[in-house]
Amino acid sequence: MKKRLLTVLLVASMCLCLTACGGSSDDKKDDKKTEEADDKKDDKKDDKKDEKKDEEPDDGIINFDGKDYNVTYSRHEVGTDYEGNPCLFYYYNYTNNEDKASSVMTAATIKAFQNGVECDSAYVTEENEAITNYMKEIQPGTTLEICQTFKLSDTSEVTIEASDFISLDDKKDTQIIALQ
Template sequence: MKKRLLTVLLVASMCLCLTACGGSSDDKKDNKKTEDTDAKKDDKKDDKKDEEPDDGIINFDGKDYNVTYSRHEVGTDYEGNPCLFYYYNFTNNKSEASSVMAVAMIKAFQNGVQCDSAYILEENEAINNYMKEIQPGTSLEICQTFKLADMSEVTIEASDFVSFDDKKDTQIITLQ
């Protein structure tokens, strides 16, 4: 009889210990979640303080390179459809030769949809420069062409080709 009573008391005390531990664990998790959320909010505030105001023109400093808007024009692709010629200067700041194709990503969006690349027939040196490697410290004018759905405004985004953050620069182009 004494053994049964001792066993019941041990089981009851273990249940109380587990219940007590479980309650405090949830409280710690809730407190940790609140602390993590507050820390993330503070980090976002600090990031916004470090950012410069957007001037509306692409001037993107990527990893070891810079892309700066030069000019744009509307032309036609090989089928006679309208397309955007987007010109920018690419500066290689790496310690080795590099091409814009390998490090930067330039995208165009129209009506909220990404524009496809346009293909043209006429010779354009700036378009050919897209794949050329350039030496450190050198700048080269690059042109990328994008198909247009209509003559509404186009949003250009510049970012790293491979990126682990959301760093980008945007520009809105009004077509004429």
């Protein structure tokens, strides 16, 4: 019985040794893969730096080329919502560059931030064709003026962000609007 127990212990210790030795070559392969991945990341960072050098400097006005569309700032004004609270009317031109009809509602996202917090949409009672244009589909090559309204918490500046509605990158354009 003692011999069997000793044999089992020896076999178990040999298995552990083989497992430990076998893992070291895999670790070297993993280290090489990690180094290669790090090198690729560094190359991508360098590429992004080169791309930024090629881009025009940001002019502080929304002129965003999204996937198959363009959004360009037109104007803005301060008004009131249906309760009499202050709100921002943000006007922009949406150009459909796709080969089929589309609407800004399904292509782009326009957000407003005040004091670092996203502004809610404001609801207004006045007639405004640019507001109703938000849901309209337009044919390829057509440009339409759109208006979105945002609730204001005070008179501090508002940051507008334009980006793709669905995107795999963080590409966006920003604009700061002074309300006073």
